[in-house]
Amino acid sequence: MYFIEFLHQVVATVTPIKMSVLFGGVMLGIIFGALPGLTATLAVALLSTVTFNLPTDVAIIALIGAYVGAVYGGCQSAILIGIPGTSAGAASVRDGHQLAKQGRAGETIANATMGSALGTIFGLTMMLLVMPVMVALALQFTSIEFFLLAVFGVLICGSLTSDDLPAKGWIAGILGLAISTVGIETIQGYSRFTFGVPELAGGIEFVPVILGAFAIPQIIRGLRDSDGRLERSTVLSKVWPDFKFLGRCKMLIARSGLIGVGVGAIPGVGEDVAAWSAYDATKRSAKDPETFGRGNMRGVIAPEVAANACIGGAIVPVLTLAVPGSPPAAMLLGAMWLHGLRPGPMLAIESPEVIPQIAAFLFWSAIAMAICGLAMARLSVLVLRLSPSIVLPMVAMISILGSYSLGLNIFNVYLMFGFGLLAFVLEEMEYPVAPLVIGLILGQMADIGLRRALLSAHGDVFSFFERPLALVFMALILYSLFGRSRIVRHAFGMLFGPLRRKGKASEV
C-alpha cells in the first residue's frame, strides 16, 4: 500500500537542502554514537531543540539521520577501543575488538557498517509491510485501549530495562507518569501539582527532561571517570566490506533483522536489547559457538543488523499509536509533536504522506550512514583520541543551550538540570531512566484515556472486559507484572511442557 508512495518520496527527498541536512545529521549521529557516554537519545534530543525553527520535513530528516547514525556509531568505538559508544554497540565489543586486535579493524568496521545499513533497510521494509495492518488495528482503539496500552508500555519497558528488580523499572515509569500530571489538565482545566509556579501551568516540557535525563548523568559520570588513561584505538587497515562474506550471511541478516524489528516494536525497549538478543540467537544457532567472543565476524554483524533494524520497528508504534518503541524514538515522537504533527491512528488519514516520507528518510539515512561510516572510520580514530574532560563540558554547554532554545525559556534549563540530577541519583540506585521517559511521554494518553473510557462506560469498570482488544492488553499487563514469577513460570511449564516434550519426541 505504501510502497509506491515510498518510491515517490525516495525521489522527492533528493534535494540539496535535505541531502546536506541528512548527511550532517548522520555525521553528527556517528560522532555522538562513537563517543563513549553520548547516546542516540541525546543526539536526537539535542538536534530536536536546534531544528525547532526549521521546516518540519527538514527537521525530521535531520533527526532520523542522527538517530540512524548514532545507533550505528557505537560500533566504531566498540571495535576500535573495545568500549561501546552506545549501549547498542555493547554486543559488538566482544568479537569486534578481538577482530581489531587481530589486525582486521578496517574490514570489521566496514562489515559492521554494511550490516547496519542492511539492518536499517530491513527495518524500513518491515515497517512499510506492517504499517497498513497496524493502522487498521489502531483505528479500532478506543480510550480504554489507549489507557491500557500506555500502562502496558510503561510496565514492559520497566520490566525489560531494569537490571535489578523489575519493580524498580515500574516505579521509574510511574514517576514519569506522575511528572506528566503536572500542569493544567485538559478535561476540567484544573491546575495539578503546580505549587503556584506559573511556568509549571503549561505542564513539564518533555524535551528538557529527556535532555537532562540522558545528558547530565553521562556528563557527571564521564567527568568522574576522566582521570583514567585514554584507550589507544587500533590502527586501521583497508576499510572495505567483504561482500562475499555478507552474501553468505543472508539468513543471519534476515533473522537478526526480524529480531530487531520485533524488539523495536515493544514500547520503550531499545536497540541494546535487540543487539544482545540477535547476538545470543546467532551464537546459539552457530556451528562454532566456541569461537564467539574470540573474533567471529558473525558476532559483529548480527547485533549491528538487529540494532539498526530496531529503528524501523520502534517507529511503527510511534507513527500508528503515538507510543515510542525506544528512548530515541520517544524523542522523535516529541519532536514530531513540537512540529505540529499528530502521530497516532489518524496520522495515516490526516497526513498520508508522512509514513512513506519517514521510510524514505530512513532509506537515505541508511545510504548516508554507509557512505559516512566507511569514510569517517579514520576520523573516528581521531575523535576517539579526544579526552572526555574536553568533550563533556562542551556537551553540557550544548545541552543547556538546547534546552534554552525551546521557547527561549531559562526555566527549561533549570528543569533540565533538576531532572538530570534526579536521573543520575535514580541510575546510581539502579532505577532505569527509560521507563521514566516513556511514562512522561505516555502520561497524558493514559490520564485522558482512563477518564474518557470511564465516562463512556458511565463509570462501569466491568464493561471494559467486554472488549477483546482491552482483554488482550490486560493479559499483556498481567504478563509484564507476573511473567517472571515462579508460579506463572510453573503454570506455563505445566501448560506447554507436554507440547514441548511431544515436539522433541517427534524430532527424535
Added chain:
Amino acid sequence: MSSEKPLRKADFVTSIVFMLLGIVMIVAASRMPWIVQSGGLQQDWYLSPGLFPTVLGVLLIIFSSNVLMHAVRGGGYRGLGRAAAHGLRSVGSNHDLHRMAMAAALVGLYVFVGIGRVEYHIASSVFLFVTMLVFHRAPDRPFTVRAVLKLALIAVLAPLVIGYIFTEFFQVPMP
C-alpha cells in the same frame, strides 16, 4: 552478594521515600475536586482531575512495597546507621564522590549563576575553561603551560563557534 548488600540498603531507604511520595500523591489528589457542577450538570468521580494521580499513588505504594520486601529479605535494614556513619566518615577520602560533586557543582553554577545572568560568551568560556582544567589531570595528560593554553583557546573558541551556529543557522538567540 557483597555488592548486593549496599544496594539493598539503598533500596530500603528509596522504597520508603517512594511509598511516602505515593501517600503524598493520594492526599494531594484527594483535595482535588471529585464531584463538580459544570454547565448545570453534575460530573462524576471518574472525570475528576484527582483520579489518575490517585491511581499512580496507589501503584507507587504497591511497587515500592515490592522493592521494600526484597530489601528486607536481603538484609537491607540491618546496620543502616553504621553504614551511614561509615559513608559520612569516608566522604573526605572518596575521590570519585569529589569528582562527581565537582562536576555537578560546576554545571549547576553554569546553569544558575552563569546562563541568563552573565553574558553568554563570558559565562560559557569561564565554565568550559574551569571544567576542562579541573578534570584535565590524568596519567597520560601532563599539566603543562602548553596544555593550559590549549584549553584556554578551546574555551574561548567553542562558545563563539557554537553561538554562531545557533544564531545564524538555527535562528536561536543566545541567552
